[in-house]
Amino acid sequence: MTSYQPDALIRADVAAYLARHEEKSLLRFLTCGSVDDGKSTLIGRLLYDSKHVFEDQLAALEDDSKRVGTQGGNIDFALLVDGLAAEREQGITIDVAYRFFATETRKFIVADTPGHEQYTRNMVTGASTADLAVILVDARKGVLTQTRRHSYLAQLLGIRHVVLAINKMDLVHYDQGAFDRIRLAYRAFASEIGITDFRAIPVSGLGGDNIATRSQYMDWYDGPTLIEHLEQVPVDADRAARAPFRLPVQWVNRPDLDFRGFAGTIAGGAVRPGDPVRIVPSGRTTTVKRIVALGGDRDRAEAGEAVTLTLADEVDCSRGDVIAASDDPPEVADQFEATLVWMAEEAMLPGRSYAFQLATQSASAVLRQPKYQVNVNTLEQTAARTLELNAIGVATLSLDRPIVFQPYEQSRELGGFILIDKATNATVAAGMIRFALRRASNVHRQPTDVSREKRAALKNQRPAVLWFTGLSGAGKSTIANLVEKKLARMNRHTFLLDGDNVRHGLNRDLGFTDADRVENIRRIGEVARLMTDAGLIVLTAFISPFRAERDMVRAMLPEGEFVEVHVDTSLAAAEARDVKGLYAKARAGQLANFTGIDSPYEPPEAPELRVDTAAESADAAAERIVAWLLEREEA
Template sequence: MTDTAYRAPDLVASDIDSYLDQHAHKSLLRFITCGSVDDGKSTLIGRLLYDSKMIFEDQLAALEADSKRVGTQGQDIDFALLVDGLAAEREQGITIDVAYRFFSTDRRKFIVADTPGHEQYTRNMVTGASTADLAVILVDARKGILTQTRRHSYLAHLIGIRKLVLAVNKMDLIGYDRVKYEDIVGEYREFASTIGIDDFVPIPISGFKGDNIASRSDHTPWFTGPTLMEHLETVPLDVTADQARPFRMPVQWVARPDLDFRGFSGMIAAGRIAPGDPVRILPSGRTTTVARIVTHGGDLPLAVAGQSAMLTLADEVDCSRGDVIVRADVPAEVADQFEATILWMADEEMLPGRGYWLKLATQTVSAQLQAPKYQVNVNTMAHLPARTLGLNAIGVANLSTDRPVVFEPYAAPDGTISRDLGGFILVDKITNATVAAGLIHFALRRAANVHWQAIDVTREAHAAQKNQRARLLWFTGLSGAGKSTIANLVEKRLLALGHHSFLLDGDNVRHGLNRDLGFTDADRVENIRRVGEVARLMTDAGLIVLTAFISPFRAERDMVRAMLPPGEFMEVHIDTPLDVAESRDVKGLYAKARAGQLANFTGIDSPYEAPLNPEIRVNTIDMTPEQAAEAIVDHLLIMPA
């Protein structure tokens, strides 16, 4: 095999400008390849790079050498090696990460994302699909339509990809059987109609042999459709769709180089803007007009969706990162409660009631998910009951945020997609790992109907009447550590000193308020959420509130801390080693847990996350309960009011 055909064209100096100008003005198609494991996605992309002459001579030589080393015989090239860059991928023969590649033909430029096929890496597929215009769904002709075929098709459509190619790959391994090919296309068409896919382009291919990739194959004379490359080069792109929508620009950065200039920078998500246009700042609702569109090369008369812009405004209005500048007469929505589709991406299950960071455009807020309304079965599209979501599960749930956010429905009734203001991610507050992606459906009606009622008697007035400052003493520790005993002694001492207090004990609360909750991780989160809300109301009344709960997770203790004004939450860690707590097993709970009769018991088969920096730490090995209670009260009373 010679490689002269794969050298870049020789250009004389006079041709360079026209060549670059032609290349710069080509349209750009972003697409993904997805499917099940070993359907040939990486091989297909490697073949596209090869046939589009995007491989340098040294890359070709290295590819031929690698192909021989990994076992490809003769002059055949293992094109997957062009894309599978991770060592682990080469060793296992699978794609793990999302690999992005650029290539170009005379007609169009392309950015292709090779997304993983294994179910474990579905979250990576979602990442690749989030910016794609088209999806190539690969199917191994020997295996037909698989669960991952359905999953990836559903996700691609859900995320808003409306241009789909069904590439029936490895046709060479079934002897280019037309009947088998048409059976696969028919089965896929039947499935696609159930999830709203009205149209797709089926193509029989062989990524390894090159059939119907860049040129028509003599092995499929019965196929009259386009080759894959022909379709990718000619599929229409609606590059003006976002520009036709109302103006939206999430503010990324506020530039203030001097006292006379204040510019608001961001990527325009939708619409177009010109100096003099009226705009509204959300969520505040303040209105003004655009004074200038500033760039390094001079002011612009117009800016459109897809451009980064810096706007100056005619009036001094409060606007900062996280705000959204919108068209004044067609604003986006603002709410703090939504229904959304959730694509769960973490190994740990979703915990309803736990606080996560929600990132939407340039906005970051704290959010809580409720238990799912249902989970989607990707094979049947049935809505299944679910209390939580596991890895790669897809469900619909309500969520609430700690303050209003600016949003649009991800998929509008007219078919437009708002990825910037309709799609979000959820981030674990402890690990900073992305745990889910979400697509907003609509704001809940109660978000608009429920408002804070102004009350004249403040929480400060309630506390002053009692001659104390409201506090929440949150006792946490293992079962048997001594939380309830010490908390009870603390309250007795506070009562003797004339203070107004109330003790919420874990066992007592489960007899009434939380009697419907069990001891799963999800129920433990909801248990603490409810107790936190009750404790907050009691501190509003000016009380010193004591709570005695295992509360095993840091995230929930931090959630309760965030409910209160700074300085009111005091974490009291009753620090008792597991063996000591177990030796005090007056209720016999540890014995039952050890015998397998009590599931999800903290310290045995459910974790306890000890406080990292508690306000008070009690070592029950060195202190009696009475000494511990005295020390806690002394610490409380010397704190500033």
Template sequence: MAHQSDLIADDILGYLKSQEEKSLLRFITCGSVDDGKSTLIGRLLWDSKLIFEDQLAALEADSRKVGTQGGEIDFALLLDGLQAEREQGITIDVAYRFFSTDKRKFIVADTPGHEQYTRNMATGASTADVAVILIDARKGILTQTRRHSFITSLLGIKHVVLAVNKMDLIDYDQTKFDAIVADYHTFAKDLGYRSIAAIPLSALRGDNMIEASANTPWYDGPTLLSHLETVQVEQDAIEKPFRLPVQWVNRPNLDFRGFSGTISSGTIKPGDEIIVTASGQTSKVKDIVTFDGNLEEAIAGQAVTLTLEDEIDISRGDILAASDAKPDFADQFEARIIWMHEDQLLPGRPYLIKMGAQVTNAQISELKYKVNVNTLEHMAGKTLELNEVGIANISSDKALAFDPYDENRHSGRFIIIDRFTNATVGAGMVNHSLRRATNIKWQEMDINKGARAYQKGQKSAILWFTGLSGAGKSTVANLVEKKLHAMGKHTYTLDGDNVRHGLNKDLGFSDADRVENIRRVGETAKLFVDAGVITLVSFISPFKSERQLARSLVEKDEFIEVFIDTPLEVCEQRDVKGLYKKARAGEIANFTGISSPYERPENAEIVVSTENQSAEKAAEAIVAKLEEFGVLGAWYPDI
């Protein structure tokens, strides 16, 4: 390195020991584009003499080649590692850097300023203790300043450094500095910060970065590095109640059974009583096992294996908690959501929720409101777009263990995953559990689904007809029902247009409304299946996710997808209702096949086409398949 501690040369073990004993501060830099975030971190590394010789040579060469300082050292290039960043002079991805001083170790996240990369900024803020929010002294508080301040507050950061940068470009004017600080305090008064330290800086020139600047004699506060070395952040994770998400049941032989994971919060000792949140079973810790030997105490952040005094049922995904400070355990909760994907959030659509080691299917049951992150205004909305923030109620297939995020950042956060692409589409922070349904229990009936179907001499099922408008779904479904009725079968048809006259008359044709349309119909069809009826559902149902949701509501062999595979051009030529003509003229928005997508089934149980086949022949083929699947024959279930 350009500078090396004498301790490294003389006593490497002592040096390592001293590093181990230092506290660690994670902080994030954020602000608008060109406020100087990368330059600030680069300057910290430079002035702290924490740059390797080869990095120094590369920096000097790159500064001459692609720098923005006229051949002088461009400190931002230490952080802007992507080619696109260097070409545009902006930060796109999150860059993490480690450095240390005599007093503290640091991990800093340099995050992008562009609005389109807000999701990247939120990622960097999720683990930070302090936010360094940069403001260009010439421009004052901007939209992105407000946006990043709100998101850092949303993610639980309580300490802020208001770094008013580029003071050299306003001749170190105290009046302008004071005005910016006053404006920011007015804006941030409702964000819940515990401390805001305002510092006048010139990251490029080094003013008030490491040493107090002679150019700001009117400022008597700490330098940036001095403040970061001394700011007191709560020992949040250690002071919280004990939580261990079980990541692995460790069973190397018959004589050992332990539960492995990283302690997310709190401390644990042998003899402490713990509870398994899901089952409510309790036991005491027998040993805390690690690779280096057993411990007398373990704290947040340590990876350990716990053995217990009792043999109780524990699986991966369970949460071990302090028995006297249990987390919430519920399948409904309210949360703050940051949407991080180009495809919008759709309430009612099934997603995966991953909360620690817990994973389950879930739906956003209600988007209560969106938050304008620039003004903090609450706005009505049915969906969230990329980088938008909202407050929503979430319903999961199984109960999850969690703490409110404001009480425990480690056990109150989760990610939302698309079930088909496995892409992370959102991040959430739990506000509180919803206990409205805790008094509702499933009422068992003596006459069950099997008995009802047996009485009718058939097997109850859903025939889900999907295809484009004009493909012939309703026509074919009607013919299939007539044939089944003639055979003495008990049927009912749920048709898309008919249902919209009653059950779904309040829904439009936006993507969000289409999802809710199918969710309601799926639940209704499930009731008909429970009644022992063969239910025909004729809906465009353009999205795979919603068809999969409907399928998941019933038993595996009770859902039969019937794809009426008629090409768009044929459907448009028919245009029985004149809808395609209106859609082409722009008179109908969100029309499937024209301005809204149709996602073709990939593994439908039955595929027919009315392009070169009459509806009558298609209906005959479907009935023949139902005979083959055993839906129409005598059925003898356990009743």
């Protein structure tokens, strides 16, 4: 029976325990590799051997292991981390599971990442903050494609320390030859991709061999156990501390009229009151007045700490700005070459506008066709028109505004970004900035003395883009042509951009793949915007099947100048007309990527105008559109 302890003694014990651990360094690492290589079992064993499994958890684990019955009556340590019901049912890891444990010398946060290729994006998430990667290999199978993929991604994401854990040695009778063959094969691959610091360790997650204690079955191995190596490897946090000071501003803190602070997590370097700093991108300089943190003011703060800075001067600074060392500020640009890991089921569409997020900064990004894609097996750089799920490639991207950055190899925080689909809010890619394009800093907008308002006033009209969208054969060109004729009779200055006509010149190099359709609309949007700058009323007749590209053109123009006109015709009605014979060719398999047949059409959700061609003639629709336009001018 345990003796009674007063609350004060318990609190003292807890305080002593926390103080003991507070001074320890922290190592973040992830486990990865091919499916069923034993990652979850290995982490479960680490938790068990480091005494981080409570008695009630252990009892439940023993009961679950008997019920599942996958380990022949032994404890199934994978159940400690396979938290999702779907994972337990399938015996695989789907999500990224984070676990904490500690030894006498160091604290650890480990990310258990999925092995299935379809969940590579989850592995990227786990690797983005890791200092070390434990890459598991099944001793029976050796180095596989997913082993290479995860190793390449680990190196790409800046992980400098790798452990090759050759697992399930018990299933090859602890054979040293099997271990050596895998170690040598991996060394050859690792040297090709730039991994120079890796340690191969033969282990058995199920039996605990060479994890926390040395194996009695592998006396031929004289290296450290896995935990011994994890305790000794240097932590890369020191590198961030040596970098120039950087604080991406996350929030402007104004609790009252007397306090104005700038909150965020320090991405690099250290700061003290009195240090000179520069606000980027504005370039304004000032000095740090106070460092405010939980518990009060601080004399110093460094990389990884969340603080609030107050500044000596009233400078313009907001979320997305970066407070940096005055004599060594980061760069600013709006065009980059970047490495991308594509994470979406839908392929990348060059020319489409994606939401871009880097640290606390947001922008819109347009991707160009990839320069190349990397084959993770051969490391060959192959030509690619797009990137599919889990593909790794290099492409250029243009932003709608300059952002503060550093190359990823210098700063994960200011060099790593994600791309988000604007329609679904799904993350589609993770990216690493390689460098800014020189033209980004050499190309500037040239101011002109005659404004777009002046040009419109000379024409006595309000510029607009009437964007006619609908299926092929819906009647877009017919109605747009009638609208232009009516406006011309009223002395309005117009120009009609028709889909077929534009493909004879400006867009003659484009086909009808989804990627080419995106680029087709992007170019038309840019031309239409220039024409509205000239004061014209522009009419466009394009299928423009994707909402994202129509929204992109809308975003190019001032509020109210983009007028979406949905020429709404059923597929059956459009196909029955088939004036150009295109539907017949598509049905016969002679015309690929035809909208409505084997390529989707996304109808507008809230167009300014809708034309139901089953209920309204083309001339009546044109009259109604012109009347709507005149009312808009008078408003």
